[in-house]
Every structure is written in C-alpha cells, then in structure tokens.
Amino acid sequence: MAEFKLKLRRYNPESGDAPYWQEHTVELEPHRSVLEGILQAKARDDGSIGVRCSCKAAICGSCGVRINGKPGLACHTHLDEALHTAKDGETIVVEPMGNMPVIKDLIVDMDAVHWKKIQRVTPWLINEEPIPEREYVVPRESMVDITQTMACIQCGACVSDCLSMEVDPLFVGPAALAKSYRFVGDPRDAAQEIRLKDLAEDPHGIYDCTHCFKCIEACPKGVAPMSQIMRLRRISGNDYHIVDRNNGDRHERAFVSLIRDHGLLWEAELLPRSYGGDSWFGKFHPSAGAELVSSLPAITKALLRGKVTPMGALKPHNIPAEDLKQVQRIYETVEGREERVEFNLYISGKDEDLAEAPATEEASA
Ligand code: SF4
Numbered sequence: 422m423a424e425f426k427l428k429l430r431r432y433n434p435e436s437g438d439a440p441y442w443q444e445h446t447v448e449l450e451p452h453r454s455v456l457e458g459i460l461q462a463k464a465r466d467d468g469s470i471g472v473r474c475s476c477k478a479a480i481c482g483s484c485g486v487r488i489n490g491k492p493g494l495a496c497h498t499h500l501d502e503a504l505h506t507a508k509d510g511e512t513i514v515v516e517p518m519g520n521m522p523v524i525k526d527l528i529v530d531m532d533a534v535h536w537k538k539i540q541r542v543t544p545w546l547i548n549e550e551p552i553p554e555r556e557y558v559v560p561r562e563s564m565v566d567i568t569q570t571m572a573c574i575q576c577g578a579c580v581s582d583c584l585s586m587e588v589d590p591l592f593v594g595p596a597a598l599a600k601s602y603r604f605v606g607d608p609r610d611a612a613q614e615i616r617l618k619d620l621a622e623d624p625h626g627i628y629d630c631t632h633c634f635k636c637i638e639a640c641p642k643g644v645a646p647m648s649q650i651m652r653l654r655r656i657s658g659n660d661y662h663i664v665d666r667n668n669g670d671r672h673e674r675a676f677v678s679l680i681r682d683h684g685l686l687w688e689a690e691l692l693p694r695s696y697g698g699d700s701w702f703g704k705f706h707p708s709a710g711a712e713l714v715s716s717l718p719a720i721t722k723a724l725l726r727g728k729v730t731p732m733g734a735l736k737p738h739n740i741p742a743e744d745l746k747q748v749q750r751i752y753e754t755v756e757g758r759e760e761r762v763e764f765n766l767y768i769s770g771k772d773e774d775l776a777e778a779p780a781t782e783e784a785s786a
C-alpha cells in the first residue's frame with residue numbers, strides 16, 4: 422500500500438462558480454488505477470466528485486480524462502505510472518478531456534461533440550446490391566486492414582487532443598474519420614466514393630487534419646486515427662481521382678513534387694503549385710492570386726518576425742546533388758510499383774495457417 426496525491430479539477434457549470442482544484446490523498450497499491458484513486462477519494466472524502474466509468478477494464482471508453490496533461494483512460498493508467506509523469510514528481514493532476522464542454526468535474530459532454538461527429542460520417546455499412554443470398558465473402562486482407570479502426574472504443578481521447586479541432590471546432594475529427602475508414606476500407610460497402618467525395622469536399626473534412634500525430638499518441642487502443650485519415654486521402658486522390666474544391670489534394674501533391682524536385686520544401690512555390698500544378702503557368706492561376714492576397718497578413722508577419730527572408734523564400738532551398746539523387750531514388754522505387762503498398766502494422770505475429778502448413782505437409786508426406 423502507498424499514498425498518492427491526486428489533484429482534481431472541479432467544475433460545476435450550473436453553479437455559476439469558477440473551476441477550482443481539489444487535492445486528495447489516497448492509499449492504494451501502486452499498480453491500481455488512477456480511476457480507483459478517484460473513486461476512493463469520492464468514497465472517502467467527497468461524494469460530489471463527478472467521474473464517469475463503467476467497465477474499469479479499458480473496454481467501454483467512458484473514463485477518458487487528462488492525466489498530467491495527457492489524455493488517457495483513468496482505468497488503464499496505473500498510479501505509479503502516472504506518478505512518473507507528474508510535473509512536480511508527487512502530484513497526479515486529473516482534468517476533464519479537452520475540446521468538449523464540461524458537464525461536471527471530470528465528465529464531458531460526449532454527445533455535443535464526439536457522437537455528433539461520429540453520426541456525421543454515416544457510421545454504418547451501406548450494402549452492395551443485390552444482397553447475396555448467403556454471407557458476403559471478403560478477402561481476409563481487407564478485414565485485417567479495417568480491424569485497426571474496429572478496435573476503437575469511442576473514448577474520445579483523440580478528439581480531446583486534436584490540434585485542428587482546437588482551431589476549427591467543426592473539423593470532423595480523428596475518431597469520426599477513423600470510423601469512416603472502417604467502411605471505406607470494407608469491400609462490402611457500396612458508398613465508398615460518395616463517402617470520400619463528401620469528406621474531401623467538406624472544408625472540415627479529411628484535408629483539415631494537420632498531421633500533428635497527437636491522436637496517434639493519445640489513442641489507448643492503437644487505432645492511429647491520423648493513419649486512417651491518410652489512407653482516406655490516398656484512396657480519394659489516387660484511386661477515385663477526387664480533386665476537391667478545398668484544394669487539399671493538389672496542395673498535398675505540391676508538397677510531394679517540391680520534395681522530389683528540391684529535396685526540401687520551397688514555401689514560395691507551394692502556393693502556385695497547389696493551384697496550378699507543376700506547370701510554370703500555375704503561378705498565374707486566378708485562385709493562386711486570390712489565395713496569395715488572403716495570405717498576405719501571414720506572410721508579412723513571418724517576414725517581420727524573421728521567420729522567412731525575401732530571398733530565402735524566393736530561391737529554392739537545395740540539398741547536395743548526391744543527397745537529392747537519393748531522395749529521387751525513393752520516389753522512383755515507390756512510384757515504380759505496380760500497386761500501392763499499405764503497411765498495416767496493427768496486427769503482428771504469425772499467420773496460424775502458414776505456421777501450421779509445414780506440419781500438414783510432413784503429415785501427408
Ligand atoms: S493528426 Fe490530424 S486528426 Fe490527429 S490530432 Fe492531429 S490534426 Fe487532429
């Protein structure tokens with residue numbers, strides 16, 4: 422048994438009072454969870470502490486909180502682990518999740534944000550017609566591919582930490598987009614193109630993610646929402662050739678072509694290429710001009726703060742010729758493949774059938 426100090430953020434919006442911090446000392450074995458610590462504080466010190474939980478086994482997704490500033494499941498975080506990440510080395514700080522309104526103390530309104538966004542992506546299978554008389558037979562690789570998204574327990578930890586959602590609360594968000602991939606990647610679904618077009622054309626859709634990796638770090642189930650969003654983009658742009666009105670697809674291609682040509686990003690060329698493609702005339706694309714005008718305040722700020730210099734922005738950044746050749750060799754290898762190779766690193770281990778194969782051969786020999 423050991424003593425742990427918990428600092429809980431208390432807030433009841435209905436009371437009209439400001440949020441405040443409350444400290445509790447709990448006595449538990451170090452391998453016990455932060456949730457057990459909160460429940461002990463609630464049972465012993467203050468029954469009014471608001472916390473949501475159910476399974477206590479990292480399955481139901483209801484105990485999402487922030488522990489020492491990082492989102493996670495309270496029932497899946499040991500007290501001793503939490504102590505290691507405590508900023509002062511002795512106090513475990515527990516707050517409600519971010520990007521969602523607080524209902525009370527550690528309970529956030531999942532309906533107002535998380536579930537609304539999940540509903541946004543039509544979270545059910547739309548059948549291919551005609552429906553077969555017997556069961557659908559699908560390639561096992563497809564099922565392996567979507568298993569990663571099926572592991573989601575809807576805890577909202579990724580939503581809590583999403584930087585894009587902080588800036589744009591209308592962003593569809595990591596959990597809902599991962600859910601969308603669950604159906605886009607399913608060969609039985611008949612609406613893949615419609616789903617992708619919808620999410621590509623939505624200014625708050627797949628191209629609103631800034632690749633910050635926060636959702637990957639936050640997810641307690643290894644769903645890697647950002648990777649699912651990148652898959653949605655690849656299928657949308659490469660397989661269905663959807664060129665969205667937000668210019669997301671072209672913008673992404675501009676990054677790729679600039680790195681291929683120079684080995685480094687050339688910011689001044691990014692905008693014209695995003696609108697006019699690789700062509701030199703792209704610079705004169707009317708939308709490029711409009712975007713340039715709307716970006717002038719940001720460009721001026723960057724110049725004034727010395728983040729860019731006029732010559733530094735206008736000239737391409739280059740790397741040594743030999744290094745550039747190596748970068749271009751990567752492109753040749755990847756683009757020279759007959760089909761796109763996706764690495765799903767979620768499922769690892771041996772394939773049982775293959776592992777058993779030699780034994781079967783021996784038996785029949
Ligand atoms: S990678 Fe994209 S979806 Fe994930 S947290 Fe960052 S901005 Fe949000």
Ligand code: SF4
Nearest residue numbers: 573574576577579640
């Ligand atoms: S993707 Fe991960 S973090 Fe996000 S809701 Fe699902 S389980 Fe939670």
Ligand code: FES
Nearest residue numbers: 475477482484496
């Ligand atoms: S209580 Fe169910 S996931 Fe924590």
